Amino acid sequence: MKKLKWRLLLLLSVMTLVLSGCGEPFISTLIPAGEVADEQFSLMMLSTAIMVIVVAVVTIIFIYVLMKFRRKGSDKIPVQVEGSHKLEIIWTVIPILLLIVLAVPVVASTFNLADTDPMKKALADDKNGGKDPLVVNVRASLYWWEFEYPGYGVITSQDLVLPTDEKVYFNLKASDVKHSFWIPPVGGKIDTNTDNENQFWLKIDSKRAKEAENIFYGKCAELCGPSHALMDFKVKAVSRDEFNSWINKMKNFKAETVAQTASAKQGEQVFKDKGCIGCHAVSPADNRPEQARTAPNLANFADRERVAGILEHNEENIKNWLKDPEKYKPGNTMTGTYGKLTEEELQALTDYLQSLSVEK
Structure with a gap:
């Protein structure tokens, strides 16, 4: 049992030293x-x-x-x-x-x-x-x-x-x-x-x-x-x-001109029909009062590093997020606020979101 404790202590010490060097800029x-x-x-x-x-x-x-004042075989009391x-x-x-x-x-x-x-x-x-x-x-x-x-x-x-x-x-x-x-x-x-x-x-x-x-x-x-x-x-x-x-x-971005393919245009309509536009703006010049901006602005969505701030930005993760946002961010306000999407609608909406770019 003692050997096990010492091994665990040694392992913990080594891990502490190794992990202390971890870090990214x-x-x-x-x-x-x-x-x-x-x-x-x-x-x-x-x-x-x-x-x-x-x-x-x-x-x-x-x-x-x-060391200096340890007992040395006599009862002499050190100077107080x-x-x-x-x-x-x-x-x-x-x-x-x-x-x-x-x-x-x-x-x-x-x-x-x-x-x-x-x-x-x-x-x-x-x-x-x-x-x-x-x-x-x-x-x-x-x-x-x-x-x-x-x-x-x-x-x-x-x-x-x-x-x-x-x-x-x-x-x-x-x-x-x-x-x-x-x-x-x-x-x-x-x-x-x-x-x-x-x-x-x-x-x-x-x-x-x-x-x-x-x-x-x-x-x-x-x-x-x-x-x-x-x-x-x-x-x-x-x-x-x-x-x-x-x-x-x-400042020059115009969301109404970005949907070029038939699928993206269909996705733009899905975005409107499903009520997404009621919460998400797609214009960087959002003139609505602060209280009305209840969800992230999506104007440059396709240029972002992450989906929902946490998932790698790719088509699969966009679909996964749209299917079940609660799975990835429990308690988020998007959960349950829209109707179910068919696979066709999901693909179209994903294509539309991927067209929202100021860099391309």
């Missing part, structure tokens, strides 16, 4: 890819270093005392130091100094990362309206994300497109319950609430974004329901020129 907080992430990583390393030093010093003192003013001052002052060393950069970073005055000025300027610096309105819902670029009149979902090497400011809120917006390698996290807006900024480094193939994973970091772990989104990090090109394509 698109998801790991330990591989920062932006200014905010760099600051947070530096603070984490500083606090870790302080803790390691404290533990090391305490351990050394403990071993020293244990209780009530020593010198020692009391030392073990009071040292923790205070360590707290100051940690507190000063933490407070400075907190104020720096909370500085959103440039965003407020940009939004107050009618001619700017959130173009320079770029402002993105983020709205979290069960279990999907909406991204609005107010300076350009563009709305999209699930895939967040951001320019690199510049500060991007965010307004964040939730439409149902509390969620939390987090892009681990880039920075965050910050709650999205139903009763107020939170604001912050991020900046992605272009060189490190390239190492992650310009794609990062975003997560909901606040337990919000049965599909909380599946409330993902993707971040596409592009140059400013590529971002401007994408914005122009989105």
